[in-house]
Amino acid sequence: MNDKQQSVRLGPNGKPVRYFVMPDSLSGKLQVWRYLLLRRAVQLGLLLLFFGTVNWDWKIAEQPVLTGNLSSSELLGFLPLADPFAVLQIMLTRQIPQQEVLIGAAIILAAVALIGGRTWCAWVCPLNMVTDLAAWTRRRLGIKDVFILSRQIRYTVLALTLFLSALTGVAAFEWISPISMLHRELIYGIGAGWIAVIGVFLFDLFILRNGWCGHLCPLGAFYAVIGKVALLRIAFDTPTCTHCGECAKICPEPQVLNIKAASVAGMIASGECTNCGRCIAVCPEDTLKFDLRHHIQNQQVPNTTESQQRRAA
Amino acid sequence: MNTKSSTTRRDFLVKMGQGAALAATGGLIWSYLLNQQARATPFAIRPPGALADPDDFNARCIKCGQCVDACPYDTLKLATADAGIPIGTPYFIPREIPCYMCEDIPCLKACPTGAIDPALENIDDSRMGLAVIDIENCLSWQGLRCEICFRECPVQGKAISVEHHPRRISKHAMFVPLVHSSDCTGCGICEKACPTEEAAIRVVQPELVQGKIGDHYRLGWTVDTPITQEFEIRGKPDAGDRAPPTGLDYLNEGPL
Structure with missing residues (x-):
């Protein structure tokens, strides 16, 4: 953990990449383990x-x-x-x-x-x-x-x-x-x-x-x-993600955490996501959180098109 | 370009082949397991009203155990993986706890799929099995006055009757129980009550023990056999003018 933290690496958003550290305090641990x-x-x-x-x-x-x-x-x-x-x-x-x-x-x-x-x-x-x-x-x-x-x-x-x-x-x-x-x-x-x-x-x-x-x-x-159309999803806040990869490491279905697809949709769109919430707990940037599909899509529409244009260019 | 497309095509075909092989192998083993399981014990004693055809029952039962929950006597159990009975389906062992034939049939009402047929209205019409008596080990058949099964039977006098039967060693008769399939529900109360070390009367599926006479037999002396032939009386029989026999008599004619 410490070695990782010492190597200063910048995420695509220009912020230094931080990694997940299990808090020492019980309350911190409970916070991580809440889901x-x-x-x-x-x-x-x-x-x-x-x-x-x-x-x-x-x-x-x-x-x-x-x-x-x-x-x-x-x-x-x-x-x-x-x-x-x-x-x-x-x-x-x-x-x-x-x-x-x-x-x-x-x-x-x-x-x-x-x-x-x-x-x-x-x-x-x-x-x-x-x-x-x-x-x-x-x-x-x-x-x-x-x-x-x-x-x-x-x-x-x-x-x-x-x-x-x-x-x-x-x-x-x-x-x-x-x-x-x-x-x-x-x-x-x-x-x-x-x-x-x-x-x-x-x-x-x-x-x-x-x-x-x-x-x-x-x-x-x-x-x-059925999950392809399901309402409760994990929202993905693209600008805050530093690509640290902690979520994919803990995820039981890591293929659903395709950052590219997630930033386009603004959420983990794959039906294979089990909504277990592990990724939310380990994300050091609070990029991920539970939200409703239509809510996410309404919020992220401008962002989505922008990032799509960037990718297309 | 050409080679690339042909490699991908070959890759694709190989992938398809691998997938098909996996699915076919898995499917074969799987369907073997299913057939083994579904035909494990087609003669398990089921709750009252359970569909008579084991294939129908096995297909319909969702293995939820709501009939087990509903049974007030803890008669019903769900088959565990090693019970030797189709997995997860309800059954009971009469010698342990028989069906006490609740009049409101709560297990039937609890069934969400119709594996226990809601058409059954009267518990006396249920056919969970058929009681059969091992006369070699039945106390009554040895000449003792037992008749416990007869007295415990909830369809008393109809499903089990006591008949007298001549006895070899004395002039006193034996009183022996007889089961009548027309009224036996297969509840198993007799099996539970039987005082012998191993029950001498037990519930089995009728298919295991019941024969069939065949439709072509007409038991003319029974009341419920319909008369299917018209009998005509040809003229008045006259003692003085009896017609000669008309049958062929060739065996008595000519040289031997």
């Missing part, structure tokens, strides 16, 4: 709500709090929620499911489109905690990738999921999903599902960085497609 802590609170809180409703009969106003699991659930006995990807797979098996689950899927689809497609991945998915742990351990141990795999392969897996659902007559991903296995067995009793979870952990740890979430998971790919 991480919030994400864990949401992930574990949801899990606890599901678990408590099944195992401890949690009720509010005589109604069960949150029954079911992430595949399909019911909030307070009236609001159906369902995984739109699972419902899509079921419909491809030529079964028309009941209205309830269709409404639930529509609600989640709308919510996901609002708060940003893969926000689900970083803020809700329980497997995210496992893969984050693998990524953290891997950074600590400095483990190198065994092979390189295109991150586009997830879209192939997505297409394959839909094709196999139609072909075999069962929801193809739901039947092998390590996410569902982990979530289901945490709530309804542990079976051999942890083997699949350990498998994902080891794959991410020793074989490929962000191997599952960043390369293979078709659910992430599905949400990435």
Whole structure:
């Protein structure tokens, strides 16, 4: 860290490049970890709500709090929620499911489109905690990738999921999903599902960085497609960026932090961004922050055209 | 220029080939897993009203566990990855906790996809399975007065009846339980109640044990068999004017 800071380098905006330094004080650390802590609170809180409703009969106003699991659930006995990807797979098996689950899927689809497609991945998915742990351990141990795999392969897996659902007559991903296995067995009793979870952990740890979430998971790919139009995005304030690269170092999907594309759009436009907020925490210049898409675009229109003209020239 | 374009074209084709090979290999292994899983135990005992065709049920069930939450007796479980039952689907083991046949069928109401068919209105019409009796190990069939299954049966007298049966060693009859598939719901309360070390009456999927006579058999002596043939009476039978037999009699004619 210190070596980096001593070498004075200037960013494209003429300012000296600073790097991220983890603050010593607890309050400073908490400030850096704020999104991480919030994400864990949401992930574990949801899990606890599901678990408590099944195992401890949690009720509010005589109604069960949150029954079911992430595949399909019911909030307070009236609001159906369902995984739109699972419902899509079921419909491809030529079964028309009941209205309830269709409404639930529509609600989640709308919510996901609002708060940003893969926000689900970083803020809700329980497997995210496992893969984050693998990524953290891997950074600590400095483990190198065994092979390189295109991150586009997830879209192939997505297409394959839909094709196999139609072909075999069962929801193809739901039947092998390590996410569902982990979530289901945490709530309804542990079976051999942890083997699949350990498998994902080891794959991410020793074989490929962000191997599952960043390369293979078709659910992430599905949400990435929706994320292309999602509202909540990470805004990118071009003039303040010194190209220090701290954000790309910590990002689980570094390809989304394409500075060129980000300065044109004024935000991280790729649907593959999980809105995890790690980049916001490590950015020493406060270039990045959460914002709404239309808000960003309205603000950045003059800037955008200017930079585009500069680039074209 | 020319060489460059041909290299990129070749690169492109190679990339396409690699992608197709990966997808095909992955897809093959994947669909093998799916077929293995989906056909793991087609005879799992499902919640009341579950779609009868295992393929329909497997396709429709979203594995959410809302039926499990709704069950007031903790009868239902979701299959874990090692249960040997299609993963994540609800089932129950009658010997542990049977289905107590709630009249309002809360598990059915909780199902969001229709994998548990909402068309079932009366729990007595559900067919979770069929109880079968191992007469070699049933206490009643040994001549003891057990009949616990008969008394525990919620569709008593219809699904299980007690019949008397001659006994070999004395003139006293045995009273033996018989299951009637027309009324047995497969709830498994009998299996739970059976006092033998291993249940001598247990719930299985009817397909495993039930035969089929065939439509061409007409059981004329049963009340519900329709008469499909018209019988005509040709004239009045007359004892004095009996017609000679008209059948061929060639075996009795001529030399042997």
